[in-house]
Amino acid sequence: MQLINAEVITIGDEILFGQITDTNTQWISAEIDKIGIKTVRKSSVGDTREDIVNVLNESLKRADVVFFTGGLGPTKDDITKHTLAAYFNDELVINKEAEAFIKDFFEKRGREFTEINRQQAAIPSKCTYLPNKTGTAPGMWFEHEGKIIVSMPGVPNEMKYLMTYEVIPRLKEYFKTPIITHKIIRTIGIGESFLAEKISDWEDSLPSHIKLAYLPSFGQVKLRLTGYGDDFQVLADDIDAQAEKLRPIIAEFIYSFDNQELEESLGTILTENHETVAVAESCTGGYLSHLFTSVSGSSAYFMGGVVSYSNEAKMNVLSVKQETLENFGAVSEQTVTEMAEGVRKLMNTTYGIATSGIAGPGGGSEEKPVGTIWIAVSGPEGTIARKFLFMGQRSVNIQYGSVTALNMLRKLINRTLA
């Protein structure tokens, strides 16, 4: 199996200086890994010709394909395409297709199409134009001495669009990449090491052409099965057979065999059951609603939510009793239970979920330290509340609390919430 090596390079002082987080390189290496292209080096360099030329020279010594992101904006500090044009002894020319798209892009938004905008359509004459339907900076595909150099904007959604619809298909074609297929089994509620122990016999029994990887994230562990072979269908069947062997061993922790997010798989279940849900959020502050509504078509089962940050909102909108708040406090089993039941009644849904806790950094106490979160799920058969303690920063506690709330609903529906 021919191994194809890649290097992923971000261009921009803002990443070098630590002003913004680079999420592009992780995404790119994970995506190309799926088609059998191995990342051998990642680099970040500044917006200077010398840095870009140096890193490209070094990368071409090691890699078959080089990905650039960044430095394609219209402003003076963005020099990637000029530098690449010079590197390949080429010149920038206005690409008519790009020009037409950018012109339309601005007109649709009722904004003036200026010369500086038009210049975004200028790309090296020898490169292949990669249409970017999500922004004004085109992608560029260079073939150079049997190697591929790709240049994309640094804006993550624009880069992802170009990778998905333009770059990955071309790479498969150009490098005749081997047949590789993946199946991702998503688990929640069990740590990586415990999971590894539980499934070690199964893992040891995997055939040599199927590899397992553990991908942990926010209280979840994704198990990725990767198969290498010549026949896609045979591979897919082999992998499905292994997944079926795994199922009974960790059934209670698996929420998806199709690499669906937890909120997506919940949506599928709720839709199939013709059931609906509403949420009442205190400490998660809207993030739980956001997870539900980030799924296209969620309006079929997600009726709405209430972010009851103030006690008044808890009482006036969710009908939480004043005595409950006075006697037990906002962060309590009693309050979160009344919130869940209140929003279920208010929105007239099958299920209600509620969160109330201390996201931090302030507001903690001996008795209720930062990270303390009560979560309740309410359904036709009653309401169950659980207390959790997350030890992260504010944003982390909010995310953990929201994902944990989703998992409690999953278990309530599965009747596995003891």
Add this chain to the structure above:
Amino acid sequence: MQLINAEVITIGDEILFGQITDTNTQWISAEIDKIGIKTVRKSSVGDTREDIVNVLNESLKRADVVFFTGGLGPTKDDITKHTLAAYFNDELVINKEAEAFIKDFFEKRGREFTEINRQQAAIPSKCTYLPNKTGTAPGMWFEHEGKIIVSMPGVPNEMKYLMTYEVIPRLKEYFKTPIITHKIIRTIGIGESFLAEKISDWEDSLPSHIKLAYLPSFGQVKLRLTGYGDDFQVLADDIDAQAEKLRPIIAEFIYSFDNQELEESLGTILTENHETVAVAESCTGGYLSHLFTSVSGSSAYFMGGVVSYSNEAKMNVLSVKQETLENFGAVSEQTVTEMAEGVRKLMNTTYGIATSGIAGPGGGSEEKPVGTIWIAVSGPEGTIARKFLFMGQRSVNIQYGSVTALNMLRKLINRTLA
């Protein structure tokens, strides 16, 4: 002016293959930036001797200080310290201080102190031992031909501990560093290219020791002024003077001179004015509430929100009139106006914000294409609604819609919302 250049290198296949997110390099470059050390290159390499030696050779050509994180675990695949020992023609010896600490570390946790644990105390004899009070892998400080090489564990909190208490103080002492200072001016409501045209004269007039960078993200553009010099106060004054020259040119678009997020700067204004806000969200689905509540202390001015995904929720919770929904539809000026006024009344706040639109990918029409979003802001002096058309994927439309809603409140408060 002599700059101290640094390179930051992560070691580990899990970062290279995109299985985990690297947050270390951003944190390190931001921290050293504060003491005037400029990151000139970041790299990620795999757990192989060849990769580590190659990247170190390359880095020492460009940089005065090289930071390594990762590859210091006790397992076979962690080879950083062996590789560094070989590189410096040195050998690993048990550091007594490290050994005592690690032994104590395990005993305190009631875990057996094995030989493999003891070997974590083995470091190259010529390096300076950097005690790591947060874990079992020591930090290492090498001085080599006037340059510094630092090796730290990849676990973020261990790396941060070592940087803060051991590495940064040593770097300050070792290097006589120039001053680098940044000022970030945040703008919203104007595209990068239009901004660039508006301020090009000002940009061209910047003195040579002050550099400008554009950092665009979701309808916002951050302008970063970076000054290089020897006297912090002189530099800070120079940069402030340039910022003051810029202010009148783009006053209406600037929301922060202090690098605050829009939701933070709004929070500051609302707190100062003793005013409060509540939100009613349809298409943004909780994300607008999430932005408000992501700010620590937001409970002082953010009373709550309603995610009214269903028409029933719009009517029953927000008191939107049934005729309004029937006559104009959920995505309309009339509905979003009633939503904003409804939530303001419901939560008894100074301001109410509402969003209603088509996030997509489904639900679009000729008349109301995907990305159409109505936003209303309601205050003591009345309610103003605006229609926007965003052309991204679902997640992008949700983020644009939320940020635009924040900006409408900003303008309402500033009385610049015409």
